[in-house]
Amino acid sequence: MIGIASTSAASAASKPKTITLQYWSTYNTADKEASTIAKVIIPAFEKANPGIKVVSTIYPYADLLNKFIATSAAGNPPDVMRSDIAWVAQLAKQGVIQNVGGLKAFAAIKKNALPGPLLTTEVNGKYYAFPDDTNTQALFWNKADFAAAGITSPPTTITQMLADAQLLTVSSKQQYGLGVDGTDIWNMAPYVWSMGGSFTNAKYSTATGYMDSQATQTAVQTLVTALKAGYIGSDFQGGASAVSGESGFPKGQYAMYIDGPWAINTYATLSPVPSYGIAMFPSGIGGSHSTVGGEDTVIARNGKHIAAAEKFAEFLSAPFAQLAMAKQGDMTSFKTDSAAEVKATPSYKIFAQQLLTSKIRANSPGYSQLDTAWSNAIGQILAGGVTVAAGLASATQLANTALAGS
């Protein structure tokens, strides 16, 4: 009896203790994104790192940030989180995520990362995240709607896009020429930037002279005019009865709209698969600029297993994970994987090209507040409550407060 007990005690002592990492994300469960991380990436990591087990939990987008902050304050956060790039500065300001700039592995990651995604991890010269995936929006155009209107190719300029939108609008079919999926910066920035407007200065310290500039006003006025003329659909102003671009586009309800690479996988599951093309966002006087999107991997500052968390974050940035997730719509954030990614998924070529001129949103802790100020002002302008100039002036004042508080 004593012999058995001592043998099992020795075996327990020699067996390495298993570490369980908690990994939180917002992976899409409707397509293969969530199953790829659960069935391909995590098992591969666990195989390469015996003794580390990863428990993945997927939350709705609207809940994840608050849950992370709340659990961090309570001293019980997940070890790793896949964070929207727009949250990183806010999390860094709250002091809830690790500064990863000093890690040995980060030097190579920094060198290999695409400039846009890398910028999203940097706050006041320090790095708080590993770039994970990147994306941008390009112009999706419905080939059947275009053919019915006698238009043979997608627009290359904003002027042409608005002219096409007029031709493509068929009120009797509830078909709109253009879908704009909301009043927030993610959805409106391509129009604003491409028409020469902007939101803040390069240091994200002021919105005065940018958000309320003449070029920004012109860009907003252009969209307001198109909405009033009936060329833009219900998705712009939102509400319960609004039809999103991704729902309306395959049914021909929106002849054009902007979306990211994930839409390709979504449309591939439809029957019949809609006939559509993807083009660069049309150019205006400012060029053709879309918005850099994507996610970064952050490590909780008071997580229980920092070293293991760093290993997992590094693994997610490595080619195996990057290329596997790229097939599910999460484009790589790394230079060395870009060519392989486009080769594996040729439809990403246009997004990779668009990324070269895409811009990041204000990488500031005050971004959420700035975005809300902008979005609310545009909503009030669209509702006719205020003029474009007055609405943007008010948004600028709020944006300045948000940036100053940062």
Next chain:
Amino acid sequence: MVSKVSTSLEQRPVVFPPGAVSRRRYRITRIATPYLLLLPAGFLYAIFIVYPIFRQFDISFYNWHIFPGVHNPFVGWSNYIRIFHDPAIRTAAFNTLLFLVITVPIQMALGLFAAALVTDRLPGRGLWRALIFIPVVTSWVVVSYVFAYIFAAQGGLANAIVSIFVGHTVHIDWLAQTWTGNAVIWMVSIWKGVGWSFIMFLAALDGVPRDLVESGRVDGASEPRIWRHVVFPNIRPTVVFVLVLLVIGASQVFTQVYITTGGGPFGSTGVLLTYAYKQAFSFFAFSYAAAIASLMAVVVLGLSILQIHLTRRNDNL
């Protein structure tokens, strides 16, 4: 009989145990007992009410971070100054004021009207009392969700009713428009709150001397004159009490706004507390949110003092 019993109880001689020490111990026990009995409740009150209030005031003077150990710089009155320069808070303040101005008088008027009806020997008085009071004891969250479903753009009861009248299916997005959204918030608040005013007025009306009312009627006074000169003077303390508490409650409106419209569209139905909540839990501007809440607390405290002042003045009349 009752008064005799109570008198005899009050005059019951206190029997001290023999000895000076025992007498002192008895006196101490007698003085300490109520405080000891209050101690658990007082402890909970201090932990869950008093401390958070003081902590909130404290946080409002710092640039406070939620993560323990992060430096929180002292910023003085800047969060309070920001309130007066924040254009977005004006909409929230206006909506709060509008909510107060609309819902408080309607709740009082409906509550008083219902109480007057039920007082005057209405058949099934108990049933009516229960029916009017039931909304008060239901959950704000449940009621708000029920109203959100009633006014849903797709499949909502309100649209179904409108569709019957107009002869075709309508999908009015009640909650996504400023005025209809606000109207739903007012409606749910009045529906749920009127029962409380009703109960208060019912109790007050029961206390109005019947003989005075009957004397007025015998003397040929009209009903409005009886209400003006007999009933109102008697229920005035209750009117003041209900008014002040409803004003305090209205200034703290939150749940029904948060659940039905979420403050939207574009912040146009937001109120002060939803604005403060958003500052704290969407933008993590905890100190600014604390400043808004603290300023509101001061205003509510002012209203409470006003209540005490008005009721005291009334008592002295």
